[in-house]
Amino acid sequence: MKIVMFSINPLFRDYVTGGAPKQIKNISVYLGELGHEVVILATRCVDSCVEFRWHENVLVKPILRFRQPFPQPYGIPAYDIANMIQDVATHLDGADRFYMHDGEFLFPYAYQHIPTVVALRDNVYPETILGGFLFQGDRLIAVSEYSRRFYAETMGRFFADFDERLLVVSTGIDWDIFKPTTPKEILEIVPVDPAQDAIVIHPHRPEPSKGLPQTIAVADLLVHQYGIKNLKVLVPRWLKVGLSPEVAAFYQEMETEIQSRHLTEHFIFHEWVPQSLMPQYYSLGAVTLGLGNFVESFGNAPYESLGCGTPAIVSRVSTHRELLPDHLIDKVHFGDAETAAAIAAQMIIEKRKPSPETLAYLHENYGVQSQLEGYAQAILNAKCREPLAYRHTPITAETRYKLPAWCYLWEGGIYHDFLAQHQIIPALQTLLQQYPQGFSEQQAIAQNISPAQLEGWYRDGYLIAQ
Incomplete structure (x- = not known):
């Protein structure tokens, strides 16, 4: 197969700048070793502007002109965005699969004609999150169970069959490499x-x-x-x-x-x-x-x-x-x-x-072999699908609320990952302990919680609506 991959991160022949670049190298080389032709379109920078190979079947082409350094990679002229869409579309002509690493190519209309797999590599950067909300491929890969729940409880709220396309492939580590090693x-x-x-x-x-x-x-x-x-x-x-x-x-x-x-x-x-x-x-x-x-x-x-x-x-x-x-x-x-x-x-x-x-x-x-096999199966077996259909679920008196994946209860209160705060909220803590599977507005009112207070917790991300 001919597989086109996308990386908004600059990639280097010898250096790895984080978990995401490390993983795309492992995945692409594994597919190359299986005999597939892989072309990776990556962001160019002063230290990576000439194409190179990670394997005889894996060509890295640093041709994309996203803004460097981060943040705001899309803080560029519209003609640069148009040229990048053109470049991706040109490489997809005649390709068998498209794999988007980190979900940051935000133009689903450019790839819906080809079987596509998207892996979201983080839970923070806006381009990745937007890529998840715009996802229209065959498989959306989360790298941990926590991330799967996070995506399902945010992006998944608006698509009936989102969960069916959401797949966990845990990050793998090569334990033959990461072992006690004499410093030299x-x-x-x-x-x-x-x-x-x-x-x-x-x-x-x-x-x-x-x-x-x-x-x-x-x-x-x-x-x-x-x-x-x-x-x-x-x-x-x-x-x-x-x-x-x-x-x-x-x-x-x-x-x-x-x-x-x-x-x-x-x-x-x-x-x-x-x-x-x-x-x-x-x-x-x-x-x-x-x-x-x-x-x-x-x-x-x-x-x-x-x-x-x-x-x-x-x-x-x-x-x-x-x-x-x-x-x-x-x-x-x-x-x-x-x-x-x-x-x-x-x-x-x-x-x-x-x-x-x-x-x-x-x-x-967390072995590397199971990770690589998981990605290979998802990419090689991908197929074209109908676009995900948007749905709106009204919030009513029957709606149930529960603690989201990004919050946890502990003996001193509630910790919120995205606010990076430990808060003592006795009324909410009592509700969550009494109704761990979720509670309704009426059950909250019965505990002397006003609708306005309930909505405040919901708006601040301490609760999700089911």
Whole structure:
């Protein structure tokens, strides 16, 4: 088959800038190894403007002129958008399948004549979310059960057979690669001494929601409360393609915060780590931190770290609440630096390693082979379908309300992923505990809840209407 793929992200021959580019490389190469011809249309940038191959059957063509760097990739002249539609349409002529990575090609009329599979790779960026609401293909892939519920409870409200086209293919990790690995070449990038330093890994993009402020707060406690004076926190600097005034300002703000806490000697900002060295990088650490509030669709880093023998601490945000059971990975509420630091200190002092049960669960549930087979089956077996038919379901007195996937109840209140807030709302908490499967307006009124209060919770995203 001839398969055309779309990536709004720039792609590179040797570097991987995040989970989405990593996955499209794995998927495309797998299909290429099966003998299919794959052409990937990607965004060009100063460091990626010449076509290249990941495999003899996988050609990457960085020809799309989306705005770089993010955000607002569609902040471009209309003629650039028109030219990109033209480019995609030209490549679809004679193609057998279209695979859209991240859902960000927002023109369904351009691909409805060809069997199409769309994978949504995140739950936050507007182009991805719009791509989900505009979906008109054969299969819409979610990379976790959390993401499936999120899509079903938002986009799925308006299409009767949306759920039938929604498929979960969990992100897979190659455990033959992500395993304990002796640090060698990585030490040329990261100036640490694994025998002497207590190393904390912060392997994330330079976005506030990825948790660097929380990592700094934890490091402060580790040094000044727990007395870990040999602490070294590793933070990768973004590739040149990602630099922008906003990114530069963020780094400056974080470095000022580090200095104000007298932690400068404990933080190492280093160059971006090539994908081939990531197992060595994780293996350096005593602990990997994933303490941000970014609403991950999966979130690879903590689980890759576990595979490499370095324990991880994650915040109870989005998928991290459920990818591993609580007894197999350490979880803290977002913003709880004290608990995170106490756990991290114990890990460092005890030189703790992931349990065999944790590794067994990861290998069984998040292996790369099952992921690649899932994508291949979805793409190769795709067929053209009638467009999804829009439906409107009125909200009436009979409508039932329930807690959405992006909120969770805990002993101290309700956490909302997209507001990144823990709120104490006693009346709502009581209703949700009394009616875990959902409650009606009348049942709320019986608990002295006014219709206006109920609508406020609904509008603020604490409730969804069923």
